[in-house]
Amino acid sequence: MPEWVEPVARYILTEGLPGTLRVSAIAVVGSALIGVVFGTLMTIKFLPTQALIRLYVEVFRGLPILVTVFIVYLGLPSVSRSLEFGPLTAAAIALVLWGSAQVAEATRGAVQSIPTEQHEAASALGFGWLGRHRAVILPQALRRLLPPFVGLLVNIIQNSTLAQTIGGVELLQAGKSQTERLTFFPPAGIGEIHAFEIFGGVMILFFLISFPLTRLAAVLEKRLIV
Amino acid sequence: MPLATYDLWAFVSENWRELLDGLLNTLKASAIAIVGASLIGVVLGAARAHRIPVVSQITAVYVEIIRNTPILVQIFMYFFALPQAGIRLDSFTVAWLSVMIWGGAFNSENFRAGFEAVPNRYREAGYALGFGSLGTFLNITLPIGGRISLPSSINTYISVVKNTSLMIVIGYEELTTTAINISNLSLETLEALTVLAVVYLTLVWGLSAAIRLLESRLALPETR
Numbered sequence: 001m002p003e004w005v006e007p008v009a010r011y012i013l014t015e016g017l018p019g020t021l022r023v024s025a026i027a028v029v030g031s032a033l034i035g036v037v038f039g040t041l042m043t044i045k046f047l048p049t050q051a052l053i054r055l056y057v058e059v060f061r062g063l064p065i066l067v068t069v070f071i072v073y074l075g076l077p078s079v080s081r082s083l084e085f086g087p088l089t090a091a092a093i094a095l096v097l098w099g100s101a102q103v104a105e106a107t108r109g110a111v112q113s114i115p116t117e118q119h120e121a122a123s124a125l126g127f128g129w130l131g132r133h134r135a136v137i138l139p140q141a142l143r144r145l146l147p148p149f150v151g152l153l154v155n156i157i158q159n160s161t162l163a164q165t166i167g168g169v170e171l172l173q174a175g176k177s178q179t180e181r182l183t184f185f186p187p188a189g190i191g192e193i194h195a196f197e198i199f200g201g202v203m204i205l206f207f208l209i210s211f212p213l214t215r216l217a218a219v220l221e222k223r224l225i226v
Numbered sequence: 227m228p229l230a231t232y233d234l235w236a237f238v239s240e241n242w243r244e245l246l247d248g249l250l251n252t253l254k255a256s257a258i259a260i261v262g263a264s265l266i267g268v269v270l271g272a273a274r275a276h277r278i279p280v281v282s283q284i285t286a287v288y289v290e291i292i293r294n295t296p297i298l299v300q301i302f303m304y305f306f307a308l309p310q311a312g313i314r315l316d317s318f319t320v321a322w323l324s325v326m327i328w329g330g331a332f333n334s335e336n337f338r339a340g341f342e343a344v345p346n347r348y349r350e351a352g353y354a355l356g357f358g359s360l361g362t363f364l365n366i367t368l369p370i371g372g373r374i375s376l377p378s379s380i381n382t383y384i385s386v387v388k389n390t391s392l393m394i395v396i397g398y399e400e401l402t403t404t405a406i407n408i409s410n411l412s413l414e415t416l417e418a419l420t421v422l423a424v425v426y427l428t429l430v431w432g433l434s435a436a437i438r439l440l441e442s443r444l445a446l447p448e449t450r
């Protein structure tokens with residue numbers, strides 16, 4: 001293996017990969033929590049909350065995620081100094097806004113797919129609205145949400161590359177900065193272009209992470225149909 | 227304070243020419259990509275649904291690679307890595323090509339599902355009427371299966387339009403690149419972001435509304 005590979009690979013794996021994983025982890029957990037709450041609230045027949053959450057869902061599903069990234073990273077600081085975030089945090093917040101909108105819509109569908117008899121039976125057992133949803137409805141709805149959830153995870157991991165556009169160090173940005181470094185003359189670089197190998201390597205890394213997950217989503221989906 | 231100086235009207239009246247050019251570039255790249263992705267989707271989707279050897283396997287590999295890697299990395303490959311192999315594409319070519327290849331992969335899955343949902347007896351009826359395999363596909367499988375896959379393929383087209391915003395990384399002057407470039411010079415960040423949000427939401431919501439209309443008109447009689 002050529003001499004340049006080892007430091008490049010080490011930088012991508014020790015600086016880039018943690019960035020990707022951190023953004024993805026925050027985005028997945030945040031999307032799931034906010035999305036399930038919003039989606040469940042949407043099933044309550046109370047117009048103001050329904051309209052507000054519907055607007056939230058349509059806006060953040062409608063905008064290109066990149067525009068949401070810019071709104072969080074460039075727009076919020078001009079509204080208030082306290083809303084200034086680093087690139088990775090800003091990307092994670094944008095992904096939460098997008099992901100929670102996706103989860104809310106899916107949760108609404110899943111909750112509404114639970115037969116009314118389940119609601120009635122739980123009520124008859126003395127459960128209030130909160131207890132009924134926590135103990136009876138949501139556990140069943142969440143099982144139906146599992147395949148789209150894994151799909152969301154894949155989408156979030158891939159879209160975490162958007163942090164690159166605002167300078168966040170994740171896999172793609174790590175690859176880009178190493179590609180640029182190698183083009184410099186020694187001692188910093190070696191004066192060579194290795195964009196193909198490096199971006200190809202980043203692509204393979206993403207494939208290795210995503211492929212097992214998309215397989216898993218497909219298997220879960222099949223199992224659920226049976 | 228940027229908030230105190232927020233003036234959307236001044237921003238738009240000063241920059242509407244550039245913004246309009248940006249929007250037209252977004253639409254231009256999207257239109258080429260959508261037409262291309264439709265052709266790719268129909269041809270490769272048919273190959274998958276009919277299990278045509280070799281083409282079917284190559285399509286499966288193509289779909290898995292595109293679906294399991296970020297489109298931003300794909301754009302980097304076309305624009306920054308291919309020149310190393312002697313293939314130089316300008317930013318406009320990469321703009322439509324990258325979203326076309328991406329949309330084509332998703333679309334071939336959409337169309338495969340649609341074609342596979344056409345009951346076999348319809349095809350048999352086609353053969354009984356004397357159509358060959360191509361005639362049966364063009365007269366029976368495509369019109370019926372195409373309509374079944376319409377909702378999912380149109381969702382893919384909407385994503386294609388939204389993904390053209392990623393061309394900011396290669397400097398293709400579509401809407402997002404144009405608006406952000408202007409705001410970098412004039413510091414009218416909030417105004418630029420407002421324009422972006424309004425234009426994209428109008429595009430996406432308008433397209434979705436048009437689709438629901440189209441869907442109800444093109445829906446198969448039994449699902450109506």
